[in-house]
Amino acid sequence: MADPRQSYHREASQAPAYSRLRMPPPELGSRPQPWFVRRRHGVGYRPLAWQGWVIAAVVVAAAIVVLLVVHTSSARIVIVLALVAVYSAVGWRLSGERGDVEDAVEEAPALEARETAERTPEQVAAIASLRAEASTRAPRRGQAADDAITVEGLTKRFGERTALDDVSFSVGWGEVFGFLGPNGAGKTTTVRTLGTLIAPTAGSAVVAGIPLSPENAVAIRLRIAIMPEAPGLYPRLTVAENLEFFAGLYGLADVRPRIEQALATVNLAERADDPCSSLSKGLKQRVAIARALLSDPRVLFLDEPTSGLDPVASREVHDLIVALRERGVTIVLTTHRLEEAERMCDRVAILNTTLRTVGRPDELRERLFARSLAVTTVAPLDAPERVFATVPGVDGWHPDGDGGYELKVSDPRAAAPALTRALVAAGADVVSIGERRHSLEDVYLELIDEDVEARRP
Amino acid sequence: MSIDPGRVRAVFRKELRQFRRNRAIVVTMGILPVLFLTGPMINIFSLTASASSSEVRSVVGSVLLLMLIVPVILPAAIAAYSVVGERDQGTLEPLLTTPVRRGELMLGKGLSAVLPAVAVTYVLYAVFVVAVRLWGAHAAFSDVWQTPEILVEVLFAPLLATWSVCVGMAISVRSTDVRVAQQLSTLASLPPLGLAILITFRVIAPTVLAAVVIGLLFVVLDCLACWGAALMLDRERLIVGRRAPRQERTGSA
Numbered sequence: 001m002a003d004p005r006q007s008y009h010r011e012a013s014q015a016p017a018y019s020r021l022r023m024p025p026p027e028l029g030s031r032p033q034p035w036f037v038r039r040r041h042g043v044g045y046r047p048l049a050w051q052g053w054v055i056a057a058v059v060v061a062a063a064i065v066v067l068l069v070v071h072t073s074s075a076r077i078v079i080v081l082a083l084v085a086v087y088s089a090v091g092w093r094l095s096g097e098r099g100d101v102e103d104a105v106e107e108a109p110a111l112e113a114r115e116t117a118e119r120t121p122e123q124v125a126a127i128a129s130l131r132a133e134a135s136t137r138a139p140r141r142g143q144a145a146d147d148a149i150t151v152e153g154l155t156k157r158f159g160e161r162t163a164l165d166d167v168s169f170s171v172g173w174g175e176v177f178g179f180l181g182p183n184g185a186g187k188t189t190t191v192r193t194l195g196t197l198i199a200p201t202a203g204s205a206v207v208a209g210i211p212l213s214p215e216n217a218v219a220i221r222l223r224i225a226i227m228p229e230a231p232g233l234y235p236r237l238t239v240a241e242n243l244e245f246f247a248g249l250y251g252l253a254d255v256r257p258r259i260e261q262a263l264a265t266v267n268l269a270e271r272a273d274d275p276c277s278s279l280s281k282g283l284k285q286r287v288a289i290a291r292a293l294l295s296d297p298r299v300l301f302l303d304e305p306t307s308g309l310d311p312v313a314s315r316e317v318h319d320l321i322v323a324l325r326e327r328g329v330t331i332v333l334t335t336h337r338l339e340e341a342e343r344m345c346d347r348v349a350i351l352n353t354t355l356r357t358v359g360r361p362d363e364l365r366e367r368l369f370a371r372s373l374a375v376t377t378v379a380p381l382d383a384p385e386r387v388f389a390t391v392p393g394v395d396g397w398h399p400d401g402d403g404g405y406e407l408k409v410s411d412p413r414a415a416a417p418a419l420t421r422a423l424v425a426a427g428a429d430v431v432s433i434g435e436r437r438h439s440l441e442d443v444y445l446e447l448i449d450e451d452v453e454a455r456r457p
Numbered sequence: 458m459s460i461d462p463g464r465v466r467a468v469f470r471k472e473l474r475q476f477r478r479n480r481a482i483v484v485t486m487g488i489l490p491v492l493f494l495t496g497p498m499i500n501i502f503s504l505t506a507s508a509s510s511s512e513v514r515s516v517v518g519s520v521l522l523l524m525l526i527v528p529v530i531l532p533a534a535i536a537a538y539s540v541v542g543e544r545d546q547g548t549l550e551p552l553l554t555t556p557v558r559r560g561e562l563m564l565g566k567g568l569s570a571v572l573p574a575v576a577v578t579y580v581l582y583a584v585f586v587v588a589v590r591l592w593g594a595h596a597a598f599s600d601v602w603q604t605p606e607i608l609v610e611v612l613f614a615p616l617l618a619t620w621s622v623c624v625g626m627a628i629s630v631r632s633t634d635v636r637v638a639q640q641l642s643t644l645a646s647l648p649p650l651g652l653a654i655l656i657t658f659r660v661i662a663p664t665v666l667a668a669v670v671i672g673l674l675f676v677v678l679d680c681l682a683c684w685g686a687a688l689m690l691d692r693e694r695l696i697v698g699r700r701a702p703r704q705e706r707t708g709s710a
Contacts, residue, residue: 165493195554197693197696227551233548241471245468249552249556291551379540
């Protein structure tokens with residue numbers, strides 16, 4: 001079996017598969033516009049063409065003439081009101097722009113197919129099993145009251161487009177739960193739905209122990225905090241003023257000590273009086289985390305918390321997440337950084353409009369990939385089949401590069417010593433023997449590749 | 458819809474702090490109205506005792522009209538920035554994730570735009586009246602110091618400002634570009650001024666009754682504008698650009 005990770009790296013030099021998942025959104029879809037409106041420059045900017053300005057000038061002149069003519073008429077007030085109504089209606093029609101922006105925000109980029117690694121029948125079966133399980137998996141029954149988040153059949157459509165389809169999962173109290181998926185997979189839509197920012201089209205959810213409903217929206221928002229990808233701080237206000245504002249919105253008492261405590265948690269106490277515009281991106285991210293901590297939330301949604309941060313700043317954010325987990329805060333982490341998810345999350349969900357799988361990273365790895373040993377010798381073995389046939393516990397093998405072999409084994413710890421002895425007995429110069437560890441990235445790529453293949457004509 | 462005064466106060470304070478740190482807004486609020494009135498004031502002071510009553514009325518009318526334009530123009534730009542500005546600087550989503558209700562958000566933002574504009578208008582009006590009393594022709598002061606004119610200024614200024622703010626916020630919700638929002642809201646805030654023009658230039662007889670009736674009409678218009686703007690401050694619309702169908706709405710509180 002070829003190592004999917006090696007396969008991924010090999011392809012990356014030619015046509016980077018993962019970078020394709022990060023493609024910029026396609027061109028904005030545009031609504032038909034009147035001929036006197038110029039094509040948009042940038043998002044939502046829709047100035048009039050010169051013909052439009054001429055029309056506007058003529059209309060204004062006509063309105064002035066009408067006003068002058070009717071100012072002595074008994075029906076002048078009615079005529080003035082009619083003019084105001086026409087003016088408002090035309091202005092209203094021309095001022096709408098947001099529909100196009102929504103397309104840009106929500107439209108998923110087209111995933112290009114990449115050459116997929118060769119799969120064993122066991123892997124194909126495992127992928128099918130994980131996907132089938134994910135689509136039918138209900139929240140942990142009997143424990144709903146103990147879960148921080150319970151989602152059943154959550155679906156969200158934007159017009160004709162389905163952003164999220166029949167998603168069900170649950171997150172326990174104090175758990176760090178990761179959301180993985182390509183751009184446009186519905187991760188942010190899920191977080192926004194659970195954060196009461198947008199309404200689900202179908203399905204139900206319990207967030208922080210409260211059923212998701214219009215009546216409970218404020219109560220839910222009081223118990224949760226959402227940190228979007230951009231820090232979203234007011235640049236003209238100081239760090240402390242930013243936090244004071246949000247503390248006011250949460251109706252917190254003893255604001256000053258809370259702000260000091262939150263800033264101390266993110267090591268920013270000495271920057272409290274600095275304007276946010278003077279902070280680096282990493283520091284702004286830390287202020288955003290402090291803001292999320294202000295209200296002492298029971299559930300914290302972090303959307304790409306380390307996006308654009310350098311390794312040191314990312315490490316600090318990771319340390320904060322660990323500290324929060326130790327305090328019992330439930331964290332839902334949306335990220336593109338698979339190594340981050342693997343390191344930080346108790347469980348991960350892989351999403352691509354529908355839920356592909358949910359589980360612990362090591363559990364997913366074990367279910368998807370057979371355990372194997374990687375062997376490297378100085379020179380290729382003369383008769384590898386004879387050498388490996390003598391080793392107990394080896395279920396199969398295949399060459400993996402010059403002098404390299406991958407052996408499928410049921411128990412790597414038991415097979416490795418016997419394999420070493422067999423290689424030495426065969427006169428091979430052994431460079432290394434080790435268990436091949438498949439990463440969460442491998443799991444992710446296997447599951448997402450299934451979607452890519454499914455889209456092929 | 459319940460309103461938490463603490464949240465309204467938090468929004469109000471934040472907005473005022475932002476204005477204070479923005480020199481362009483401070484300059485616009487403080488200097489523009491004064492420059493606006495300088496010319497007509499000179500005209501009033503140039504009036505002689507022999508000026509005809511129609512001449513006096515015309516000059517005084519133009520100044521009073523400018524006085525009414527101030528509470529329309531000043532908050533319009535601020536209100537237009539209120540939502541699209543939050544979106545522009547990336548603070549809209551963090552703001553909407555808090556427990557603030559749309560009524561509280563609108564009230565806090567609206568008051569922070571209306572109150573300074575009305576305060577500037579009243580101060581200007583007071584200075585104008587005192588100046589005319591001290592240095593203007595007696596005929597001019599007699600024209601200015603009429604109950605209907607005073608009512609129009611005192612009553613219409615907050616009502617026009619409220620209209621301007623509500624319309625500006627509604628446009629701000631629908632816009633994605635600050636410049637477009639500001640231009641449109643300035644234009645959209647002007648129509649009600651037409652009624653004020655009619656009374657200022659005596660197309661409608663300037664009586665107390667007319668001022669009160671038109672004032673009530675403004676109150677109705679303001680209520681409708683506030684209601685419409687509040688409806689538009691829907692979280693889903695603000696985040697993704699379209700409102701969820703009625704049966705889906707969750708985050709609208």
